[in-house]
Amino acid sequence: ALVDGVPKVMSLRETLQHFINHRLEVIVRRSEYDLRRAVEREHILEGLRTAVDNIDEAIKIIRGSKDAETASAQLQDSFELSERQAKAILDMRLARLTGLEIEKLEEELREVRELVAELRRILESEEVRLGILKDELAEVDKRYGDERRSEITHAIGSFNVEDLIVEQDMVVTVSHQGYVKRLPVDTYRAQRRGGRGLRGMDTKEEDFVEHLFVASTHDYLMIFTRRGQCYWKKVWEIPEGSRVSRGKPIVNLLNLEADEKIAAVVPVREFSEDSYLIFGTRKGVVKKTALSAYGNVRTVGLNAININEGDELIEVRVTSGEDEILLASRNGMAIRFNEADARPMGRATGGVRGLKLREGDEVVGMVVSKGDSTVLVVAEHGLGKRTPISEYRLQKRGGFGVINLKVSEKTGQVVAVRAVSDDEQLMFITRNGVVNRQRVEEIRVIGRATQGVKLVNLDEGDVVMDVARVIIDEENDDELEIDKGTAGDDLAGPVTEQEEAGGSKEKES
Structure with a gap:
Protein backbone atom coordinates (compact mmCIF):
# COMPACT_ATOMS: atom_id res chain seq x y z
CA ALA A 1 0.00 0.00 0.00
CA GLY A 145 -22.78 -6.91 4.47
CA ASP A 146 -23.39 -10.58 3.60
CA GLU A 147 -22.00 -14.01 4.44
CA ARG A 148 -18.34 -14.78 3.62
CA ARG A 149 -18.11 -16.46 0.25
CA SER A 150 -14.46 -17.58 0.44
CA GLU A 151 -13.16 -20.19 2.84
CA ILE A 152 -9.98 -19.67 4.88
CA THR A 153 -8.13 -22.92 5.53
CA HIS A 154 -4.70 -23.82 6.87
CA ALA A 155 -2.06 -24.26 4.18
CA ILE A 156 -1.19 -27.85 3.31
CA GLY A 157 2.56 -28.07 3.82
CA SER A 158 5.07 -25.28 3.29
CA PHE A 159 6.01 -23.63 0.02
CA ASN A 160 9.57 -22.84 -0.96
CA VAL A 161 10.45 -20.93 -4.11
CA GLU A 162 13.52 -23.14 -4.54
CA ASP A 163 11.22 -26.17 -4.99
CA LEU A 164 10.25 -24.69 -8.36
CA ILE A 165 13.87 -24.24 -9.49
CA VAL A 166 15.20 -27.04 -11.71
CA GLU A 167 18.51 -28.32 -10.35
CA GLN A 168 21.11 -28.05 -13.10
CA ASP A 169 24.78 -27.28 -13.48
CA MET A 170 25.78 -23.70 -14.22
CA VAL A 171 28.92 -21.78 -15.11
CA VAL A 172 29.05 -18.70 -12.90
CA THR A 173 31.39 -15.82 -13.79
CA VAL A 174 32.34 -12.71 -11.84
CA SER A 175 34.23 -9.92 -13.59
CA HIS A 176 36.99 -7.76 -12.13
CA GLN A 177 34.57 -4.85 -11.84
CA GLY A 178 31.96 -6.97 -10.09
CA TYR A 179 29.57 -8.11 -12.84
CA VAL A 180 28.08 -11.58 -12.26
CA LYS A 181 26.04 -13.97 -14.39
CA ARG A 182 25.27 -17.68 -14.77
CA LEU A 183 24.69 -19.77 -17.86
CA PRO A 184 24.36 -23.52 -18.67
CA VAL A 185 27.63 -25.42 -18.44
CA ASP A 186 27.38 -26.82 -21.97
CA THR A 187 27.57 -23.32 -23.50
CA TYR A 188 31.33 -23.71 -24.06
CA ARG A 189 32.62 -26.39 -26.47
CA ALA A 190 35.90 -28.21 -25.96
CA GLN A 191 38.92 -27.12 -28.08
CA ARG A 192 42.41 -28.39 -28.78
CA ARG A 193 45.48 -27.01 -27.05
CA GLY A 194 46.72 -23.77 -28.60
CA GLY A 195 43.31 -22.65 -29.92
CA ARG A 196 42.05 -19.08 -29.58
CA GLY A 197 38.79 -20.02 -27.86
CA LEU A 198 35.29 -18.55 -27.88
CA ARG A 199 34.40 -15.07 -26.75
CA GLY A 200 32.92 -15.75 -23.34
CA MET A 201 31.97 -12.27 -22.17
CA ASP A 202 31.47 -8.85 -23.69
CA THR A 203 33.56 -6.78 -21.29
CA LYS A 204 34.62 -3.18 -21.35
CA GLU A 205 38.26 -2.48 -22.13
CA GLU A 206 39.13 -1.97 -18.46
CA ASP A 207 37.16 -5.03 -17.23
CA PHE A 208 37.82 -8.78 -17.45
CA VAL A 209 36.51 -12.08 -16.09
CA GLU A 210 38.17 -12.72 -12.73
CA HIS A 211 36.27 -15.72 -11.28
CA LEU A 212 34.71 -18.68 -13.10
CA PHE A 213 33.41 -21.91 -11.57
CA VAL A 214 30.78 -24.63 -11.96
CA ALA A 215 27.97 -25.08 -9.41
CA SER A 216 24.43 -26.42 -9.09
CA THR A 217 21.49 -24.01 -9.03
CA HIS A 218 20.66 -25.26 -5.50
CA ASP A 219 24.11 -24.62 -4.05
CA TYR A 220 25.02 -21.75 -1.79
CA LEU A 221 27.62 -19.29 -2.97
CA MET A 222 29.89 -18.12 -0.18
CA ILE A 223 31.21 -14.84 -1.53
CA PHE A 224 34.35 -13.49 0.17
CA THR A 225 35.69 -9.97 -0.31
CA ARG A 226 39.32 -8.92 -0.18
CA ARG A 227 38.61 -7.29 3.18
CA GLY A 228 37.63 -10.66 4.62
CA GLN A 229 33.83 -10.24 4.63
CA CYS A 230 31.59 -13.18 3.71
CA TYR A 231 28.17 -13.08 2.01
CA TRP A 232 25.78 -15.84 0.90
CA LYS A 233 23.65 -16.26 -2.23
CA LYS A 234 21.92 -19.20 -3.92
CA VAL A 235 23.15 -19.94 -7.45
CA TRP A 236 19.60 -19.72 -8.83
CA GLU A 237 19.40 -16.15 -7.48
CA ILE A 238 22.22 -15.11 -9.81
CA PRO A 239 20.77 -13.58 -13.02
CA GLU A 240 21.14 -15.86 -16.06
CA GLY A 241 22.84 -14.32 -19.09
CA SER A 242 24.12 -15.24 -22.53
CA ARG A 243 27.71 -16.22 -23.37
CA VAL A 244 28.59 -12.70 -24.50
CA SER A 245 26.52 -10.68 -22.01
CA ARG A 246 28.30 -8.71 -19.33
CA GLY A 247 26.02 -9.74 -16.47
CA LYS A 248 24.60 -7.72 -13.59
CA PRO A 249 26.49 -5.71 -10.94
CA ILE A 250 27.04 -7.94 -7.93
CA VAL A 251 26.52 -4.90 -5.66
CA ASN A 252 22.85 -5.08 -6.69
CA LEU A 253 22.67 -8.61 -5.22
CA LEU A 254 24.78 -8.11 -2.09
CA ASN A 255 25.12 -5.43 0.55
CA LEU A 256 28.67 -4.52 -0.54
CA GLU A 257 30.44 -1.26 0.11
CA ALA A 258 31.34 0.74 -3.00
CA ASP A 259 35.07 -0.12 -3.01
CA GLU A 260 34.79 -3.80 -1.94
CA LYS A 261 36.23 -6.37 -4.40
CA ILE A 262 35.44 -10.09 -4.62
CA ALA A 263 38.35 -12.34 -3.57
CA ALA A 264 36.78 -15.80 -3.75
CA VAL A 265 33.45 -17.47 -4.46
CA VAL A 266 32.99 -20.93 -2.92
CA PRO A 267 29.99 -23.14 -3.85
CA VAL A 268 28.68 -25.04 -0.81
CA ARG A 269 25.82 -27.55 -0.62
CA GLU A 270 25.79 -27.88 3.19
CA PHE A 271 27.84 -26.57 6.11
CA SER A 272 29.41 -29.82 7.32
CA GLU A 273 31.09 -30.04 10.72
CA ASP A 274 33.77 -32.32 9.21
CA SER A 275 34.95 -29.77 6.66
CA TYR A 276 37.04 -26.63 6.94
CA LEU A 277 37.74 -23.42 5.10
CA ILE A 278 41.35 -22.51 4.35
CA PHE A 279 41.99 -18.81 3.74
CA GLY A 280 45.03 -17.47 1.89
CA THR A 281 46.12 -13.82 1.74
CA ARG A 282 48.32 -11.81 -0.61
CA LYS A 283 51.08 -11.62 2.05
CA GLY A 284 51.23 -15.39 2.55
CA VAL A 285 49.01 -15.69 5.65
CA VAL A 286 46.76 -18.76 6.00
CA LYS A 287 43.86 -19.47 8.35
CA LYS A 288 41.85 -22.64 8.96
CA THR A 289 38.29 -22.49 10.35
CA ALA A 290 35.51 -25.09 10.60
CA LEU A 291 32.97 -24.69 7.77
CA SER A 292 30.12 -25.03 10.27
CA ALA A 293 31.18 -21.70 11.81
CA TYR A 294 29.76 -20.04 8.69
CA GLY A 295 26.45 -21.93 8.60
CA ASN A 296 24.40 -19.03 9.98
CA VAL A 297 23.42 -17.67 6.57
CA ARG A 298 22.86 -13.90 6.71
CA THR A 299 22.21 -11.55 3.80
CA VAL A 300 24.07 -8.70 5.53
CA GLY A 301 27.32 -10.69 5.65
CA LEU A 302 29.84 -11.20 8.44
CA ASN A 303 33.58 -10.97 9.13
CA ALA A 304 35.20 -14.21 7.94
CA ILE A 305 38.85 -13.36 8.68
CA ASN A 306 40.74 -10.42 10.15
CA ILE A 307 42.98 -8.87 7.48
CA ASN A 308 46.10 -6.91 8.44
CA GLU A 309 46.69 -3.46 6.98
CA GLY A 310 48.32 -3.67 3.55
CA ASP A 311 47.17 -7.27 3.04
CA GLU A 312 44.10 -8.72 1.32
CA LEU A 313 42.29 -12.04 1.00
CA ILE A 314 42.90 -13.81 -2.34
CA GLU A 315 41.80 -17.44 -1.93
CA VAL A 316 39.34 -19.55 0.09
CA ARG A 317 39.12 -23.35 -0.27
CA VAL A 318 37.05 -26.14 1.32
CA THR A 319 39.16 -28.91 2.92
CA SER A 320 38.70 -32.20 4.77
CA GLY A 321 41.02 -31.31 7.65
CA GLU A 322 43.71 -33.75 6.50
CA ASP A 323 44.73 -32.29 3.14
CA GLU A 324 47.93 -30.65 1.96
CA ILE A 325 48.25 -26.96 1.15
CA LEU A 326 50.38 -25.46 -1.61
CA LEU A 327 50.90 -21.70 -1.83
CA ALA A 328 52.38 -20.22 -5.02
CA SER A 329 53.85 -16.75 -5.55
CA ARG A 330 53.85 -14.43 -8.57
CA ASN A 331 57.63 -14.67 -8.94
CA GLY A 332 57.58 -18.46 -9.29
CA MET A 333 58.04 -19.79 -5.73
CA ALA A 334 55.82 -22.34 -3.94
CA ILE A 335 55.59 -24.11 -0.59
CA ARG A 336 53.77 -27.36 0.27
CA PHE A 337 52.81 -28.21 3.85
CA ASN A 338 50.31 -30.31 5.80
CA GLU A 339 46.98 -28.70 6.60
CA ALA A 340 47.44 -29.91 10.19
CA ASP A 341 50.28 -27.37 10.55
CA ALA A 342 47.59 -24.68 10.63
CA ARG A 343 45.48 -25.28 13.73
CA PRO A 344 41.73 -24.52 13.56
CA MET A 345 40.93 -20.96 14.61
CA GLY A 346 37.77 -18.97 15.30
CA ARG A 347 35.82 -17.17 12.62
CA ALA A 348 36.70 -13.52 13.34
CA THR A 349 40.47 -14.06 13.77
CA GLY A 350 43.66 -13.56 11.77
CA GLY A 351 45.96 -16.38 10.69
CA VAL A 352 49.53 -17.72 10.63
CA ARG A 353 52.37 -17.44 8.09
CA GLY A 354 52.06 -19.93 5.26
CA LEU A 355 54.69 -18.72 2.75
CA LYS A 356 57.56 -16.37 3.49
CA LEU A 357 57.90 -13.87 0.65
CA ARG A 358 60.88 -11.98 -0.67
CA GLU A 359 60.59 -8.26 -1.32
CA GLY A 360 58.27 -7.45 -4.23
CA ASP A 361 56.71 -10.90 -4.33
CA GLU A 362 53.14 -11.89 -3.44
CA VAL A 363 50.92 -14.97 -3.36
CA VAL A 364 48.80 -15.61 -6.49
CA GLY A 365 47.17 -18.93 -5.69
CA MET A 366 46.55 -21.74 -3.23
CA VAL A 367 46.05 -25.47 -3.95
CA VAL A 368 44.39 -27.99 -1.64
CA SER A 369 45.46 -31.57 -2.43
CA LYS A 370 45.39 -35.09 -1.00
CA GLY A 371 49.00 -35.55 -2.02
CA ASP A 372 48.92 -37.46 -5.33
CA SER A 373 47.60 -34.92 -7.86
CA THR A 374 49.45 -32.85 -10.43
CA VAL A 375 49.87 -29.10 -10.13
CA LEU A 376 49.02 -26.87 -13.07
CA VAL A 377 50.99 -23.61 -13.24
CA VAL A 378 50.05 -20.93 -15.79
CA ALA A 379 51.96 -17.74 -16.60
CA GLU A 380 50.43 -14.57 -18.00
CA HIS A 381 51.91 -14.97 -21.53
CA GLY A 382 50.06 -18.27 -22.07
CA LEU A 383 52.83 -20.69 -21.03
CA GLY A 384 52.26 -23.35 -18.43
CA LYS A 385 52.88 -26.92 -17.32
CA ARG A 386 51.79 -29.79 -15.15
CA THR A 387 54.08 -31.08 -12.43
CA PRO A 388 53.53 -33.96 -9.97
CA ILE A 389 52.91 -32.46 -6.56
CA SER A 390 55.45 -34.92 -5.17
CA GLU A 391 58.19 -32.78 -6.75
CA TYR A 392 57.30 -30.07 -4.24
CA ARG A 393 58.89 -31.43 -1.10
CA LEU A 394 56.76 -31.36 2.02
CA GLN A 395 57.93 -28.61 4.38
CA LYS A 396 56.85 -26.88 7.51
CA ARG A 397 54.73 -23.85 6.78
CA GLY A 398 56.35 -20.41 6.91
CA GLY A 399 59.40 -21.05 4.67
CA PHE A 400 60.43 -19.56 1.31
CA GLY A 401 59.52 -22.79 -0.49
CA VAL A 402 60.99 -24.06 -3.80
CA ILE A 403 60.97 -22.93 -7.45
CA ASN A 404 57.55 -23.48 -8.98
CA LEU A 405 58.16 -22.03 -12.47
CA LYS A 406 61.18 -20.27 -13.95
CA VAL A 407 59.76 -16.79 -14.45
CA SER A 408 61.22 -14.83 -17.37
CA GLU A 409 60.25 -12.13 -19.85
CA LYS A 410 59.02 -14.91 -22.14
CA THR A 411 56.69 -16.45 -19.56
CA GLY A 412 55.58 -13.39 -17.68
CA GLN A 413 54.67 -13.74 -14.03
CA VAL A 414 52.63 -16.61 -12.61
CA VAL A 415 48.87 -15.92 -12.67
CA ALA A 416 47.30 -19.22 -11.56
CA VAL A 417 48.05 -22.52 -9.88
CA ARG A 418 45.56 -25.44 -9.75
CA ALA A 419 45.48 -29.11 -8.73
CA VAL A 420 44.30 -31.08 -11.80
CA SER A 421 43.87 -34.62 -13.18
CA ASP A 422 43.63 -36.13 -16.67
CA ASP A 423 39.82 -36.47 -16.68
CA GLU A 424 39.32 -32.73 -16.33
CA GLN A 425 39.03 -29.79 -18.66
CA LEU A 426 40.34 -26.28 -18.13
CA MET A 427 38.93 -22.88 -18.95
CA PHE A 428 41.54 -20.16 -19.52
CA ILE A 429 40.22 -16.62 -19.07
CA THR A 430 42.06 -13.67 -20.62
CA ARG A 431 41.96 -9.96 -19.89
CA ASN A 432 39.93 -9.36 -23.07
CA GLY A 433 37.23 -11.82 -21.95
CA VAL A 434 38.24 -14.73 -24.23
CA VAL A 435 37.52 -18.18 -22.75
CA ASN A 436 39.65 -21.08 -24.07
CA ARG A 437 38.57 -24.57 -23.01
CA GLN A 438 40.94 -27.55 -23.35
CA ARG A 439 41.61 -30.97 -21.84
CA VAL A 440 44.14 -31.44 -19.06
CA GLU A 441 45.50 -34.61 -20.68
CA GLU A 442 46.79 -32.48 -23.58
CA ILE A 443 49.09 -30.51 -21.27
CA ARG A 444 52.56 -32.04 -20.80
CA VAL A 445 53.74 -33.19 -17.39
CA ILE A 446 57.25 -31.79 -16.95
CA GLY A 447 59.65 -30.88 -14.18
CA ARG A 448 59.02 -28.34 -11.48
CA ALA A 449 61.78 -25.79 -12.18
CA THR A 450 60.95 -25.23 -15.88
CA GLN A 451 59.20 -22.58 -18.00
CA GLY A 452 56.47 -24.83 -19.41
CA VAL A 453 54.93 -25.05 -22.89
CA LYS A 454 52.55 -22.87 -24.90
CA LEU A 455 48.99 -23.45 -23.70
CA VAL A 456 47.08 -20.48 -25.11
CA ASN A 457 47.66 -18.31 -28.18
CA LEU A 458 46.90 -14.73 -27.23
CA ASP A 459 46.00 -11.66 -29.24
CA GLU A 460 48.50 -8.83 -29.07
CA GLY A 461 48.30 -7.07 -25.72
CA ASP A 462 46.13 -9.79 -24.18
CA VAL A 463 47.25 -11.86 -21.17
CA VAL A 464 45.90 -14.81 -19.20
CA MET A 465 44.16 -13.71 -16.00
CA ASP A 466 42.75 -16.92 -14.48
CA VAL A 467 42.17 -20.65 -15.00
CA ALA A 468 39.19 -22.76 -13.91
CA ARG A 469 38.86 -26.55 -13.99
CA VAL A 470 35.89 -28.81 -14.85
CA ILE A 471 35.46 -32.58 -15.40
CA ILE A 472 34.73 -34.41 -18.66
CA ASP A 473 31.66 -36.64 -18.79
CA GLU A 474 32.96 -40.17 -19.45
CA GLU A 475 29.99 -40.97 -21.73
CA ASN A 476 30.31 -37.84 -23.85
CA ASP A 477 33.48 -35.80 -23.61
CA ASP A 478 31.85 -32.84 -25.35
CA GLU A 479 29.69 -32.26 -22.30
CA LEU A 480 30.65 -31.29 -18.75
CA GLU A 481 29.53 -32.93 -15.56
CA ILE A 482 29.54 -31.12 -12.24
CA ASP A 483 32.78 -31.18 -10.30
CA LYS A 484 31.88 -32.89 -7.02
CA GLY A 485 34.70 -30.94 -5.48
CA THR A 486 32.96 -27.65 -6.19
CA ALA A 487 29.24 -28.15 -6.15
CA GLY A 488 28.24 -31.77 -5.69
CA ASP A 489 26.12 -33.51 -3.07
CA ASP A 490 29.10 -33.90 -0.72
CA LEU A 491 30.61 -30.60 -1.70
CA ALA A 492 31.48 -29.61 1.84
CA GLY A 493 32.15 -33.13 3.10
CA PRO A 494 35.38 -35.19 3.25
CA VAL A 495 37.51 -35.65 0.12
CA THR A 496 36.12 -38.42 -2.14
CA GLU A 497 38.00 -41.07 -4.13
CA GLN A 498 37.42 -39.01 -7.26
CA GLU A 499 39.02 -36.01 -5.57
CA GLU A 500 41.95 -38.12 -4.41
CA ALA A 501 42.72 -38.60 -8.10
CA GLY A 502 41.91 -35.07 -9.12
CA GLY A 503 42.88 -32.83 -6.27
CA SER A 504 41.00 -30.60 -3.91
CA LYS A 505 37.50 -29.46 -3.19
CA GLU A 506 38.39 -26.00 -4.38
CA LYS A 507 36.26 -23.32 -5.94
CA GLU A 508 36.65 -22.71 -9.66
CA SER A 509 38.05 -19.19 -9.41
Missing part, protein backbone atom coordinates in the same frame (compact mmCIF):
# COMPACT_ATOMS: atom_id res chain seq x y z
CA LEU A 2 1.02 3.64 -0.36
CA VAL A 3 1.68 5.37 2.97
CA ASP A 4 2.27 9.10 2.60
CA GLY A 5 3.10 8.46 -1.05
CA VAL A 6 5.66 5.73 -0.25
CA PRO A 7 5.07 2.00 -1.03
CA LYS A 8 5.09 -0.06 2.16
CA VAL A 9 4.43 -3.70 3.05
CA MET A 10 2.09 -3.78 6.06
CA SER A 11 0.53 -6.36 8.35
CA LEU A 12 -3.25 -6.69 8.66
CA ARG A 13 -3.18 -4.67 11.90
CA GLU A 14 -1.17 -1.88 10.26
CA THR A 15 -3.50 -1.86 7.26
CA LEU A 16 -6.59 -1.52 9.47
CA GLN A 17 -4.95 1.22 11.53
CA HIS A 18 -4.14 3.23 8.40
CA PHE A 19 -7.74 2.79 7.21
CA ILE A 20 -9.08 4.00 10.58
CA ASN A 21 -6.76 7.01 10.51
CA HIS A 22 -7.95 7.81 6.99
CA ARG A 23 -11.63 7.62 7.95
CA LEU A 24 -11.04 9.82 11.01
CA GLU A 25 -9.31 12.36 8.79
CA VAL A 26 -12.32 12.28 6.45
CA ILE A 27 -14.64 12.99 9.40
CA VAL A 28 -12.47 15.93 10.51
CA ARG A 29 -12.30 17.49 7.06
CA ARG A 30 -16.01 16.97 6.48
CA SER A 31 -16.88 18.50 9.85
CA GLU A 32 -14.59 21.49 9.27
CA TYR A 33 -16.27 22.15 5.92
CA ASP A 34 -19.79 21.79 7.36
CA LEU A 35 -18.85 24.06 10.27
CA ARG A 36 -17.69 26.83 7.95
CA ARG A 37 -20.94 26.63 5.98
CA ALA A 38 -23.07 26.53 9.16
CA VAL A 39 -21.31 29.54 10.72
CA GLU A 40 -21.80 31.50 7.51
CA ARG A 41 -25.52 30.62 7.47
CA GLU A 42 -25.86 31.49 11.15
CA HIS A 43 -24.39 34.91 10.45
CA ILE A 44 -26.90 35.58 7.63
CA LEU A 45 -29.87 34.38 9.70
CA GLU A 46 -28.90 36.61 12.61
CA GLY A 47 -28.92 39.61 10.23
CA LEU A 48 -32.35 38.68 8.86
CA ARG A 49 -33.75 38.33 12.36
CA THR A 50 -32.40 41.78 13.26
CA ALA A 51 -34.20 43.22 10.23
CA VAL A 52 -37.45 41.44 11.16
CA ASP A 53 -37.23 42.72 14.73
CA ASN A 54 -36.84 46.27 13.35
CA ILE A 55 -38.91 45.87 10.20
CA ASP A 56 -40.52 49.34 10.14
CA GLU A 57 -37.23 51.17 10.53
CA ALA A 58 -35.55 48.87 8.00
CA ILE A 59 -38.28 49.53 5.42
CA LYS A 60 -38.01 53.27 6.04
CA ILE A 61 -34.23 53.17 5.45
CA ILE A 62 -34.63 51.14 2.26
CA ARG A 63 -37.40 53.36 0.85
CA GLY A 64 -35.47 56.52 1.67
CA SER A 65 -32.25 55.40 -0.04
CA LYS A 66 -31.53 56.46 -3.59
CA ASP A 67 -29.91 53.10 -4.49
CA ALA A 68 -29.05 49.63 -3.09
CA GLU A 69 -25.50 50.61 -2.17
CA THR A 70 -26.75 53.53 -0.04
CA ALA A 71 -29.41 51.35 1.57
CA SER A 72 -26.78 48.69 2.44
CA ALA A 73 -24.51 51.25 4.05
CA GLN A 74 -27.34 52.78 6.13
CA LEU A 75 -28.55 49.34 7.27
CA GLN A 76 -25.00 48.44 8.39
CA ASP A 77 -24.71 51.71 10.36
CA SER A 78 -28.18 51.56 11.91
CA PHE A 79 -28.21 47.89 13.04
CA GLU A 80 -24.44 47.07 13.24
CA LEU A 81 -24.69 44.57 10.40
CA SER A 82 -22.01 43.21 8.09
CA GLU A 83 -22.07 43.84 4.37
CA ARG A 84 -23.22 40.27 3.73
CA GLN A 85 -26.04 40.60 6.25
CA ALA A 86 -27.18 43.88 4.71
CA LYS A 87 -27.15 42.33 1.23
CA ALA A 88 -29.24 39.39 2.48
CA ILE A 89 -31.83 41.84 3.90
CA LEU A 90 -32.03 43.71 0.60
CA ASP A 91 -32.43 40.40 -1.26
CA MET A 92 -35.18 39.16 1.09
CA ARG A 93 -38.66 38.85 -0.49
CA LEU A 94 -41.60 40.62 1.17
CA ALA A 95 -43.25 37.23 1.60
CA ARG A 96 -40.66 36.43 4.28
CA LEU A 97 -42.27 39.10 6.49
CA THR A 98 -45.38 37.03 7.14
CA GLY A 99 -45.80 35.50 10.56
CA LEU A 100 -45.28 31.94 9.29
CA GLU A 101 -42.07 32.81 7.47
CA ILE A 102 -40.73 34.58 10.55
CA GLU A 103 -41.32 31.42 12.60
CA LYS A 104 -39.46 29.39 9.98
CA LEU A 105 -36.60 31.86 10.18
CA GLU A 106 -36.40 31.48 13.94
CA GLU A 107 -36.55 27.67 13.64
CA GLU A 108 -33.77 27.59 11.04
CA LEU A 109 -31.57 29.83 13.20
CA ARG A 110 -32.06 27.53 16.18
CA GLU A 111 -31.21 24.43 14.12
CA VAL A 112 -28.11 26.05 12.64
CA ARG A 113 -26.86 27.02 16.10
CA GLU A 114 -27.37 23.45 17.31
CA LEU A 115 -25.45 22.17 14.26
CA VAL A 116 -22.57 24.56 14.92
CA ALA A 117 -22.36 23.36 18.52
CA GLU A 118 -22.42 19.70 17.41
CA LEU A 119 -19.74 20.17 14.78
CA ARG A 120 -17.47 21.92 17.27
CA ARG A 121 -18.00 19.04 19.70
CA ILE A 122 -16.95 16.58 16.97
CA LEU A 123 -13.79 18.53 16.18
CA GLU A 124 -12.86 18.88 19.85
CA SER A 125 -13.30 15.21 20.85
CA GLU A 126 -11.59 12.16 19.30
CA GLU A 127 -13.94 9.94 21.28
CA VAL A 128 -16.91 11.50 19.49
CA ARG A 129 -15.20 11.00 16.12
CA LEU A 130 -14.54 7.33 16.90
CA GLY A 131 -18.21 6.92 17.76
CA ILE A 132 -19.20 8.42 14.41
CA LEU A 133 -16.75 6.05 12.65
CA LYS A 134 -18.31 3.04 14.38
CA ASP A 135 -21.81 4.17 13.39
CA GLU A 136 -20.75 4.67 9.77
CA LEU A 137 -19.10 1.24 9.60
CA ALA A 138 -22.19 -0.34 11.13
CA GLU A 139 -24.33 1.36 8.50
CA VAL A 140 -22.07 0.05 5.70
CA ASP A 141 -22.29 -3.45 7.17
CA LYS A 142 -26.08 -3.18 7.40
CA ARG A 143 -26.45 -2.02 3.80
CA TYR A 144 -23.82 -4.16 2.06
